Amino acid sequence: MSLLEREVSGVAMTPDNIRTRRLPLVANLGTAVAAIVVAAAVVLGLDLGNWVLVAVLAVVFYLIGISIVAGRVEGRRAARDRMWKSLIYSACVLAILPLASVVWTLVSKGASRLDGDFFGTSMNNIGARDPNGGAYHAIIGTLEQVGIATLLAVPLGVLGAIYLVEYGKGRFALTVRFFVDVMTGIPSIVAGLFVLSFWVLIVSPWFNDGQPRFSGFAASLALTVLMLPTIVRSTEEMLRLVPGPLREGSYALGVPQWKTIVRIVLPTALPGIVTGIMLAVARAAGETAPVLLVAGGAAAINFDPFAGNQSSLALFVYQQAGDASRYAPARAWTAALTLVALVLILTVAAKLLARRNRLSR
Amino acid sequence: MGDYPSRSENATAGDLGVTASRTRAAGSGVSPSSYDEPPIGGGGALPKKARFSMESGFRGLSVSAGAMVLVIIVAIAIFLISKAAPAIGKDTENFLTYKQWFPNEADPKFGIAALAFGTLLTSVIALIVAVPISLGIALFLSHYAPKRLATPLGFIIDLLAAVPSVVFGLWGRDVFQQPVADFSEWLNKYFSWIPIFGGDGPYGQSIMLGGLVLAIMVLPIVTSLSREVFQQTPGMNEEAALALGATKWEMVRTAVLPYGKPGVIASVMLGLGRALGETIALALTLGLVFNISFNLIEVGGNSVAANIATTFGEANETGRGALIASGLVLFAITLVVNMGARAIIYRRREFRDSAA
Structure with missing residues (x-):
């Protein structure tokens, strides 16, 4: 209580005590240690729970303790400031924990089947008792489906963004812009159901003697629906960053608007556009639900995206997760590791590209 | 991304930061398409505007690409309704209030009451858990952390958003389930007098597990958007307060x-x-039971999207129609929620260019 006494007695306006009193670091650490000790004593003494509860209670006790101690030394407002600061820091720690756990599990469980067999074979004729089997067919499926979806979505998305930035004026452009934003929120399963009811059940029977047919191409269509708004938004943002004087210079030389867009605006914004496309591709590669609904999933290798069931990496993970075989979890985790590696490489590459982009901030 | 100038570094008074540079949008100059007819006078020697040219062709192409978005949204509604309506017609129970899901029988009985309830409950739990934590991280990244820490941490949070949902589902089922089951048992031991923690097991694939996994997935979205908003606070306001x-x-x-x-x-x-709209993560972590119960910790729970993914395999024609009908309900709900969110963002013009 010596701190308190000093506060009461010290009133002389010397340069030493005219500034607000700060809580010494020792007091802060002491509170933390005391909180942990008290929490451990309460929890383990009364046998209420395990170390997780100790940690939670320790944080609570620390918050109470620090606001009392700091309240005595620094005043009520500073105490509240400290309490919120601690809360904000602990929120951050809390969020890092699950991410670390996911990464650790991915690496530790996924490494067990990370062999040539996994990347070289399919699940064809692999029974419940076979430890081998791989994701070759699923990797083929992912690459083909995402590739076709990119081919469909990129021209459409970039042209849509060009409309919004260069030509769009008035109500219609505002409506389009609004619904592009709304479309980013469409659940992937709804996109899958749309392609199911439109392509698989209505259009595909025309090519297949009246029988509805699953195909990788249908999955591509669903992924296109999901990628389109992302590409439009990111491209639009990049096109807006292209300086107006570049366009005006081009117009002044008598270049028509379409040529200005194709030859001046697009090349200037290209790195940013590519970044957006890569992020959209990464998102599409991880989608499971649409592929499950319209590509059907398959155990064998199928190179033809237009006929017959296909699998994809994400779908492979889901199907192996539901498989009763004792070898299935290892396959699921290795496929998940492959998928995350693919997605993260794309994402990180896109972000590094964005960092080198002179147009963006 | 993530290289935002911190307020204190370029803190001239009245500095509007990102916003100021955005107000002068590109293309603000006069473009050839911004007037319909050539200006009068001085243009006598200019060639006449051709009726059909590359210009009008390119323009038409881009307009139709923009319109494609509206076409797709309308098409989604039309095709879902066209497949859902016959199935709902065959439903012998009330589609909105019936709790079970037997669309593949001779007399189909199905309703989305339990599914819609599960969807809402898991989402609400996810938000209750995720929103305070996300706002904490967003504030940490925008105002508390030193820049050297904030940039990589923001990068990691963005990466978290890119991890596919099936991976979170697998993690939730294989790794997170046991801790949650232990936690449920503990809650049940001491708090069973609260109805949501009542019951006598088994624990594990419960609403709580699904809700917590969803919370981890929602977290990066809420964090990155609110961080951007916090970073746009005018430096003047902050300095005035300080x-x-x-x-x-x-x-x-x-x-x-x-x-x-x-x-x-x-x-x-x-x-x-x-x-x-989350599908696969919930399909892997919920107990997939058709009932309406506020009990969070017992095995149970189901959602519209998870039900579509798990029962699609054995669905016949009416079954597919029924699933499409439930998807239509989901589409309508998410459309309303998203339009509300976007309307709020659009009212504040500052956020328009950054809200991804």
Whole structure:
């Protein structure tokens, strides 16, 4: 209580005590240690729970303790400031924990089947008792489906963004812009159901003697629906960053608007556009639900995206997760590791590209 | 991304930061398409505007690409309705209030009451858990962390958003399930007098597990959007608060939070939209039981999207129609939620260019 006494007695306006009193670091650490000790004593003494509860209670006790101690030394407002600061820091720690756990599990469980067999074979004729089997067919499926979806979505998305930035004026452009934003929120399963009811059940029977047919191409269509708004938004943002004087210079030389867009605006914004496309591709590669609904999933290798069931990496993970075989979890985790590696490489590459982009901030 | 100038570094008074550079949008100059007829006078020697040219062709192409978005949204509604309507017609129970799902029988009986309830409950739990933590991280990244820490941490949070949902589902089922089951048992031991923690097991694949996994997935979305909003707080407001003697938290509470409120609401609604539509993670972590119960910890729970993924395999024609009908309901709900979120964002013009 010596701190308190000093506060009461010290009133002389010397340069030493005219500034607000700060809580010494020792007091802060002491509170933390005391909180942990008290929490451990309460929890383990009364046998209420395990170390997780100790940690939670320790944080609570620390918050109470620090606001009392700091309240005595620094005043009520500073105490509240400290309490919120601690809360904000602990929120951050809390969020890092699950991410670390996911990464650790991915690496530790996924490494067990990370062999040539996994990347070289399919699940064809692999029974419940076979430890081998791989994701070759699923990797083929992912690459083909995402590739076709990119081919469909990129021209459409970039042209849509060009409309919004260069030509769009008035109500219609505002409506389009609004619904592009709304479309980013469409659940992937709804996109899958749309392609199911439109392509698989209505259009595909025309090519297949009246029988509805699953195909990788249908999955591509669903992924296109999901990628389109992302590409439009990111491209639009990049096109807006292209300086107006570049366009005006081009117009002044008598270049028509379409040529200005194709030859001046697009090349200037290209790195940013590519970044957006890569992020959209990464998102599409991880989608499971649409592929499950319209590509059907398959155990064998199928190179033809237009006929017959296909699998994809994400779908492979889901199907192996539901498989009763004792070898299935290892396959699921290795496929998940492959998928995350693919997605993260794309994402990180896109972000590094964005960092080198002179147009963006 | 993530290289935002921090407020204190370029803090000239009245500095509007990102916003100022955005007000002068590109293309603000006069473009050839911004007038319909050539200006009068001085243009005598100019060639006449051709009726059909590359220009009008390119323009038409881009307009139709823009219109494609509207076409797709309308097409989604039309095709879902066209397949859902016959199935609902064959339903012998009330589609909106019946709790079970037997669409493949001779007399189909199905309703989305239990599914819609599960969807809402898991999403609400996810938001209750995720929103305070996300706002904490967003504030940490925008105002508390040193820049050297904030940039990589923001990068990691963005990466978290890119991890596919099936991976979170697998993690939730294989790794997270046991801790949650232990936690449920503990809750049940001491708090069984609260109905939501009642029951006598088994624990594990419960609403709580699904809700917590959803929370982890919603977190990066809410965080990254609200961080951007917090970072756009005018430096002047913050400095004025500090100059009046406010502590850091008081500055955040009086300057940053009120300014960011619409953006935060919008980000929460976008997170809600994602949580409502989440499929695979919930299909792997919920108990897939058709009932309406507020019990969070017992094995149970189901959602519209998870039900589509898990029962699609054995569905016949009516079954597919029934699943499409439930998807239509989901589409309508998420459309409303997203339109609400976007409307809020659009009201604040500042957020328009950054809200991804």
